[in-house]
Structures are given as C-alpha cells and as structure tokens.
Amino acid sequence: MENEETIFSVIENKLPYRIIKTSLESLGEARKALAQAEKELGGNIDLAIRKERLFN
Numbered sequence: 001m002e003n004e005e006t007i008f009s010v011i012e013n014k015l016p017y018r019i020i021k022t023s024l025e026s027l028g029e030a031r032k033a034l035a036q037a038e039k040e041l042g043g044n045i046d047l048a049i050r051k052e053r054l055f056n
Helices: 026-042
Strands: 004-012 020-023 047-055
Touching: 004 026, 020 026, 026 047
Parallel strands: none
Antiparallel strands: 004 020, 004 047
C-alpha cells in the first residue's frame, strides 16, 4: 500500500521555475511563506503556491 504526502512550495511563476521555499506542510504555512517572499523580493516578481503529492 502506498503512503501519500502533500507538501506545498512557493515558486517563481515563470519559466524556468525557481523554487523559493519548499516542504511546507500546510496551505496556511505556504501563504505565510508567499507573503514573506513577496516582501523580501519586492513586487516585480510573480510568485505562486504549488501543491505536490508524494507517493512512497
């Protein structure tokens, strides 16, 4: 039987995708990381939250 894990990442939303922060365990944590990254990187960058499902 497979175990499923969901993680969230904050990424730059253009090719090539640049991962800003990963292995976030909840959507709330990802939203906080997104807000922090927007502050740190300024408003000239398009960021997004990516949801990933991992199967072990």
